[in-house]
Amino acid sequence: xxxxxxxxxxxxxxxxxxxxxxxxxxxxxxxxxxxxxxxxxxxxxxxxxxxxxxxxxxxxxxxxxxxxxxxxxxxxxxxxxxxxxxxxxxxxxxxxxxxxxxxxxxx
Amino acid sequence: xxxxxxxxxxxxxxxxxxxxxxxxxxxxxxxxxxxxxxxxxxxxxxxxxxxxxxxxxxxxxxxxxxxxxxxxxxxxxxxxxxxxxxxxxxxxxxxxxxxxxxxxxxxxxxxxxxxxxxxxxx
Numbered sequence: 001x002x003x004x005x006x007x008x009x010x011x012x013x014x015x016x017x018x019x020x021x022x023x024x025x026x027x028x029x030x031x032x033x034x035x036x037x038x039x040x041x042x043x044x045x046x047x048x049x050x051x052x053x054x055x056x057x058x059x060x061x062x063x064x065x066x067x068x069x070x071x072x073x074x075x076x077x078x079x080x081x082x083x084x085x086x087x088x089x090x091x092x093x094x095x096x097x098x099x100x101x102x103x104x105x106x107x
Numbered sequence: 108x109x110x111x112x113x114x115x116x117x118x119x120x121x122x123x124x125x126x127x128x129x130x131x132x133x134x135x136x137x138x139x140x141x142x143x144x145x146x147x148x149x150x151x152x153x154x155x156x157x158x159x160x161x162x163x164x165x166x167x168x169x170x171x172x173x174x175x176x177x178x179x180x181x182x183x184x185x186x187x188x189x190x191x192x193x194x195x196x197x198x199x200x201x202x203x204x205x206x207x208x209x210x211x212x213x214x215x216x217x218x219x220x221x222x223x224x225x226x227x228x229x
Contacts (some may be wrong), residue, residue: 001169034215043202043219044144044152057168087152092213094157094166096142101151 002026002090003028006099012107017078021102023071023088035064035073038101039084047086048073075104109218111131111203116223119193127188129203129220137181138209142216143188145199155201156188160210171197193227199226 012017023033031051036044043075046055050066051071061076069093075082088099113125129141143155156177157166165177176189188204198223207217 036216038152043164043221044216045219046207046215046217049207089152089154089215091213093212095167095168096154096157098144098152098154099162 001095002029002092002097004088004099006088006102009040009100010103010105011043012105014107015078015080018076018080019088019104020072021088022104023066023073023089023099025069025071028068029090029092031065031067033064033066033071033091034089034091035062036087036089037082038072038087039043044087078104109205111161111218111220113203113220113223115148116201116229117227118226120229121193121195121227123193123211124189124191125193127180127190127201127203127223127225128185129187130183130185131203131205131218132184134205134218135209136184136205140206140212140214141177141179141186142204143186144202144204144216145197146202147199152160153199157212158186162175164212173176173212190225193225195227198227 005024032052035048044091052064065072085103110132113129140159142157158177174192181188202222203220204216205218206214208214
C-alpha cells in the first residue's frame, strides 16, 4: 500500500506570507496527486490535480509541484480565507490514501 | 449545479448495521466512479471505499474490508455504503465523493457531499 506522509502537521503564518507544505509518497505515484482544502464543518475543496494543475476558479497564489514521490503545495501571499487544513491524496490506485493533513493557522 | 446528498446516518449500537445513501445530480453519475471518505471529528480524512462507474471494480480500506460493502444504482443516481458489524472506531462523518473524469479510475475526487454523521455507541 502507498503511504502518504505530509509535513508539517501544523503551520503558523501571517497574511502575506509564503508557505510550503510537503507530501511524500512511499512509492512513485507519477503525477497522480491532488491537494484539497478543508474548513471546519465543510467538505474538502479540490485545489490542484495531477500534482500541479490548478482547478478552475482556484486563485493563482496556489501552486503545486512534484512528481514521483515528492510533492509540494505553495501558497504565495496568504489571504485570510486561506487559513484552513490542507490534505494531499494519491489517486494512482487503491487504497487512495490521504496525507495526515496540515493545519494552517494565523500567527 | 452539482449536488450530492448523503442520508442514512445516525446512532447505532456496536455490532449492528447501517446503510448510507448518497444521491447525486448535476453530472453524468453513471459515467463516474464514486468514493466514500470518512473523518473522525477533529481528525484527518480517511479514504474508505471506491466503486467504478460500471460496478466492475470495488476497493476498500483495510479498516473496513469484509464489513462494509459499496454499491450503486445508476438508474437512481445513488451510491450506497452498507456498514455491518459496526465498531465504535467507525464513528465518523462520512462523505461521498464523485470523481472528476468519466470512466477512468485514475482521477481525483471532484464532487463532495456535505457529509453524514455515524455514531457507533451503546
